[in-house]
Amino acid sequence: MEMPICEVCNKNVSVGVACVPAVPISCAYCKECLEANAHPWWVLVANTACCGGLSYTADWWKLMVEDTCKHLGKTLEQFEEDVEKSLKEESEFLSGNRMEDM
Numbered sequence: 079m080e081m082p083i084c085e086v087c088n089k090n091v092s093v094g095v096a097c098v099p100a101v102p103i104s105c106a107y108c109k110e111c112l113e114a115n116a117h118p119w120w121v122l123v124a125n126t127a128c129c130g131g132l133s134y135t136a137d138w139w140k141l142m143v144e145d146t147c148k149h150l151g152k153t154l155e156q157f158e159e160d161v162e163k164s165l166k167e168e169s170e171f172l173s174g175n176r177m178e179d180m
């Protein structure tokens with residue numbers, strides 16, 4: 079069986095599937111990403127958006143986000159932008175539903 083590509087960096091072949099801490103989801107990780115405490119970008123964005131933003135998350139979650147940014151060569155600003163986008167889409171979705179109920 080061929081191992082899937084790592085879902086964090088999308089570059090390396092994964093060494094296995096691991097659970098993202100605090101998120102009920104398993105993803106394929108390569109060794110480098112596991113060692114770097116890096117996690118799939120979209121999982122971090124989606125879960126941070128669920129909390130209402132990075133400032134509402136726990137310190138260890140922030141650390142995971144910082145480590146992932148560092149590992150992927152992204153910035154925290156990019157991350158917060160993606161969270162904002164996700165929060166905006168969510169509120170548009172919710173208000174769209176409410177309109178339909180009326």
Ligand SMILES: [Zn+2]
Binds near residue numbers: 086088
């Ligand atoms: Zn990787």
